[in-house]
Amino acid sequence: MGHSTQIAGEFALSSVNAAIQDLKDGKIEALVTAPVNKYNIQSETFKFAGHTDYLAQRFDTRNYLMLLISHNLKVGVVTAHIPISQVAASLTTDLIYNKIRVLHNTLKSDFTYSRPRIAVLGLNPHAGDNGLIGKEELEIIIPAIQQAFDEKILVFGPYPSDGFFGNSEYLKFDAILAMYHDQGLVPFKTLAFDTGVNYTAGLPIVRTSPDHGTGYDIAGKDLASPNSFRQAVYLACDIVRNRAVHDMYASNPLKTYESERSHSGPDITITSDTKLSED
Numbered sequence: 001m002g003h004s005t006q007i008a009g010e011f012a013l014s015s016v017n018a019a020i021q022d023l024k025d026g027k028i029e030a031l032v033t034a035p036v037n038k039y040n041i042q043s044e045t046f047k048f049a050g051h052t053d054y055l056a057q058r059f060d061t062r063n064y065l066m067l068l069i070s071h072n073l074k075v076g077v078v079t080a081h082i083p084i085s086q087v088a089a090s091l092t093t094d095l096i097y098n099k100i101r102v103l104h105n106t107l108k109s110d111f112t113y114s115r116p117r118i119a120v121l122g123l124n125p126h127a128g129d130n131g132l133i134g135k136e137e138l139e140i141i142i143p144a145i146q147q148a149f150d151e152k153i154l155v156f157g158p159y160p161s162d163g164f165f166g167n168s169e170y171l172k173f174d175a176i177l178a179m180y181h182d183q184g185l186v187p188f189k190t191l192a193f194d195t196g197v198n199y200t201a202g203l204p205i206v207r208t209s210p211d212h213g214t215g216y217d218i219a220g221k222d223l224a225s226p227n228s229f230r231q232a233v234y235l236a237c238d239i240v241r242n243r244a245v246h247d248m249y250a251s252n253p254l255k256t257y258e259s260e261r262s263h264s265g266p267d268i269t270i271t272s273d274t275k276l277s278e279d
Helices: 006-024 051-058 084-090 093-109 136-150 161-166 181-192 227-250
Strands: 030-032 065-069 074-077 117-121 154-159 175-178 197-201 206-210
Touching (some): 006 051, 051 197, 074 181, 093 175, 154 161, 161 181
Parallel strands (some): 074 175
Antiparallel strands (some): 065 197
16 A cells, blocks of 8 residues: 555556446446556557546547646646656647647636636746746747637737736636646645646547646555546536536537617627527
């Protein structure tokens, strides 16, 4: 107990593969993964930094997102499990743009937001200070934000991450997109470690996980909290229901009609987002 073993990694991978097959066969509706040891699970068939990339490959998904979720905070990351020395070189406008789109789409289909508001964090201190502390914001991040904004996605930034969380600016947005793992997960786990859930957005199936690791250091000491895993189960159930409702309405959306110019008032466009009074 409390030690990594090769056989534990083998059984962990076998369990994941069995669950994947059940998902593909339609026997289950969602997958909640327990924490995995990223070292002992490595094998000839598993050469990944964790569940997220492996599931994306098994379900032929190119654009996906690691998204941490709690009651009032959702944080996604553009780059996840890569060395910090590789982060800047890994960022491209297309990569950030695609992550914004995945985040926008999952907020609508999986979390029922009609017009989600997304904040994007900068890479450098002070979000680059207009190019004084790095050019990534000007040359890579801002063009991605502008491209998504031009497509009617409500996305804003880039924001300096320290002030953004320090001044509680995150409460003004439905989700935040960070540039790298610790930039997003350090504030998230500080604010919501006991209730946080790791969700893989963009997959055709629903997969959640607790937001903590294996916890070998407290194994057998009666110290572990089950709350994050419990929240992961609840969230998986919620997303399955939300997707079903979204798919039902998306299959037959309310059409948009332009009003006739037969009145003295302004033209009115009615869409599925229009809120009408009971009068």
